[in-house]
Amino acid sequence: MKQxxxxxxxxxxxxxxxxxxxKALDDINLTLCEEEFVCILGQSGSGKSTxxxxxxxxxxxxxxxxxFLKEEDPKRAIVFQNSNLLPWMxxxxxxxxxxxxxxVNENEARQQAETWIERVGLDEFSNEWPQTISGGMxxxxxxxxxxxxxxxxxxxxxxxxxxxxxxxxQMALELLKVWEEFHPTMxxxxxSISEAVLLADRIVVFSKRPGYIIHELEIPFxxxxxxxxxxxTEFFDxxxxxxxxxxxx
Ligand SMILES: Nc1ncnc2c1ncn2[C@@H]1O[C@H](COP(=O)(O)OP(=O)(O)OP(=O)(O)O)[C@@H](O)[C@H]1O
Ligand SMILES: [Mg+2]
Numbered sequence: 001m002k003q004x005x006x007x008x009x010x011x012x013x014x015x016x017x018x019x020x021x022x023k024a025l026d027d028i029n030l031t032l033c034e035e036e037f038v039c040i041l042g043q044s045g046s047g048k049s050t051x052x053x054x055x056x057x058x059x060x061x062x063x064x065x066x067x068f069l070k071e072e073d074p075k076r077a078i079v080f081q082n083s084n085l086l087p088w089m090x091x092x093x094x095x096x097x098x099x100x101x102x103x104v105n106e107n108e109a110r111q112q113a114e115t116w117i118e119r120v121g122l123d124e125f126s127n128e129w130p131q132t133i134s135g136g137m138x139x140x141x142x143x144x145x146x147x148x149x150x151x152x153x154x155x156x157x158x159x160x161x162x163x164x165x166x167x168x169x170q171m172a173l174e175l176l177k178v179w180e181e182f183h184p185t186m187x188x189x190x191x192s193i194s195e196a197v198l199l200a201d202r203i204v205v206f207s208k209r210p211g212y213i214i215h216e217l218e219i220p221f222x223x224x225x226x227x228x229x230x231x232x233t234e235f236f237d238x239x240x241x242x243x244x245x246x247x248x249x
Contacts, residue, residue: 002033004069005153005185006055011064012210013050023210024050028064030204030213034152035183039196041246042206048189049081051211052155055187074153074185077146081158083138085130085145092117092126095144102149116144119174136163140171147178156188160195172198173227180224193242198230203242207249215245 013025025047032038040048053059054066056078068074077098085094096113100106117123120140122133130138139162146154160168172195179186179199190196196203197219205215219238221229229235 002035004031005034005036005074006030006032007065007067007069008032008051008055009065009067011051011054011061011066013047013054013059014062025061026210026212028211028213032153032185032187034185037179037186037199037201038188039200039203040187040189040206041191041193041196041203041242042189042211043208043246043249045209046206046249047209047211048206049157052078052157052187052189055153056155075149075151076153076155077149077151079139079142079146079154079156079159081161083130083135083142083162085138085141087130090127090129091122091133091141094130094141095148098145098149112148113144116148119147119178120144121170136167139163140167143171143175150182151184153185153187156186156190158189158191161191168192168195169227175199176225193239193246194230194235197235197238197242198225205242205245205249214249217242 008028008030011025011028012023014021014023028051042048050059054061056076089097092110092113095116096109099109099112114126117126120143122137122140125133125137130141139159143159160171163171176199200219203217203219204213207214
């Protein structure tokens with residue numbers, strides 16, 4: 001039985017607005033377990049990014065609570081919709097930065113960064129500046145920069161949104177491999193239903209504004225999973241069910 005890592009209880013978020021208050025999230029109850037991969041699906045504006053920002057600690061909820069259940073708060077890494085790379089550092093230095101901040105020496109940090117550059121398929125671009133590579137490549141650098149920290153909890157907010165369909169597929173499979181290797185807890189927002197079904201142990205579906213959870217679904221496919229899973233009838237059926245749920249949300 002997996003251990004609970006984060007417990008979100010009756011969580012709500014209101015933002016000030018011109019005519020009083022605007023409710024973005026309403027009564028969210030969600031427990032994330034260690035090593036679990038949870039995907040959030042929901043229409044635009046349903047509060048998905050807001051919830052992720054609360055989990056990262058960037059934002060305080062206005063009601064309810066979020067509790068980390070281990071003695072120490074888990075080491076978190078975040079990949080946002082935009083890559084947020086440092087423009088004055090080349091690709092390899094951007095990836096190595098979190099290690100250097102944590103005191104890893106230059107050589108070791110570079111060596112590890114090189115491994116991750118290869119894993120995201122950018123080894124030819126290690127000396128380029130972020131501005132000179134494509135948006136999709138920038139996002140791959142951001143993903144490598146998060147993964148190099150081998151965090152216990154990885155938060156991903158539409159990390160593949162800027163990628164072309166082919167690269168997006170490759171990155172989803174790469175993320176699967178990463179999960180198999182390190183078993184980090186993952187909380188990922190995506191607009192791709194099939195990506196969520198391929199990756200997640202559990203999918204949480206948000207309602208329209210204000211976001212609350214209208215459905216939670218365990219994904220029954222065993223691990224390790226591979227690309228072939230996407231050709232199975234059971235896979236299509238789940239994608240279809242979820243699409244119907246989202247359309248009705
Ligand atoms: N800092 C803020 N101040 C005021 N309103 C905000 C703030 N952040 C988010 N909102 C509002 O809260 C709602 C939810 O926003 P959020 O970005 O969480 O949605 P989302 O589900 O991530 O949407 P998308 O799929 O388009 O990324 C939106 O209506 C947004 O305008
Ligand atoms: Mg968002």
